[in-house]
Amino acid sequence: MLIFKNPDTIINALLEASTSSFELCLSLVGIYAVWLGIISIVDKCGLGEKLSNFLSPIIKKLFKTNNKEADKYIAINLSSNILGLGNAATPSGIKAMQLLDDKSGKITHSGIVLLLINSISIQILPTTVIGLRQTAGSTNPTNIILPTIITSFFTLIFVLFCIFLIKKLRAKKI
């Protein structure tokens, strides 16, 4: 109904969205190529396993996985998220998600945890925002670091609590 107010803009907007998606994908091919290459080296060195062993107490507790391979990619995903290497987080996250998939068409518990942790930012340094503030001429561009970390921390706890609560409620129903 609202669409008919300015009908000519619709097709333009859609085409523009589609074109920019293609451009995005094209640039992602380059970006992911580099990161997948690096992740592959990390993997071959056995660093992925080391990382997942190091993080395994947390991963076991949060994700409740019993898939060593998936643990490895979750470990890479989490560490790159924390370091703010978002472009490394995505390919490893997709890989982990594939390994967590039980082919039923429904997302698993571990999948939900992975998705939600990736959809809130657990990055320690919000580099892009700081950069933007600097460009905008802020006198103190880094003074948002502390509030951002505190907010992220509380949000993480909130999300984990929600997942825990839903699991409890569902268990009761069944």
Place this chain on the structure above:
Amino acid sequence: MSVYIFPTLIVFLLVYAFIKKVNVYNSFVDGVKGAIGLCVNIFPYIVAIMCAVALFRISGLANILINILSPIFSFLGIPTEVSGLVLLRPFTGSGSFALLNDIYSTYGVDTYISKCASCIMGSSETLFYVATVYTSKTSIKKLSYAIPIGILANIFSSIAACLICKII
């Protein structure tokens, strides 16, 4: 400082690979092979979500939603000035960064409003984009309760951000 993280990691990785006698070149090429396939796989999903977001914005639905939600947001302690950002954030990364820049130039970068907006931006992610891309290579069609909790978390982090910015 953060600019040094990546180069340091790379140097460390190469040295480590050398010690472990891993063929760096072959492993790298092996990994790269997957890149095109990965992007071909996620392409349709990215187009779909981008088109949906474009329609959402251009149809005026976004503005209507902002108008409806603003009073509720301000009741929850989120200033009206940033409610557009709260709403846009889960959908598009580039769009919300553009909006953040707008907020900086409209209200001044060192004001409480801008601080709130920065904090909201830094402590959340593009939920719908992540959800589509991450599940694009799996059989997953039903996301169960992931999206509702994601939205709830988004609102929660916005409220928390505004509150924490007031205190600090």
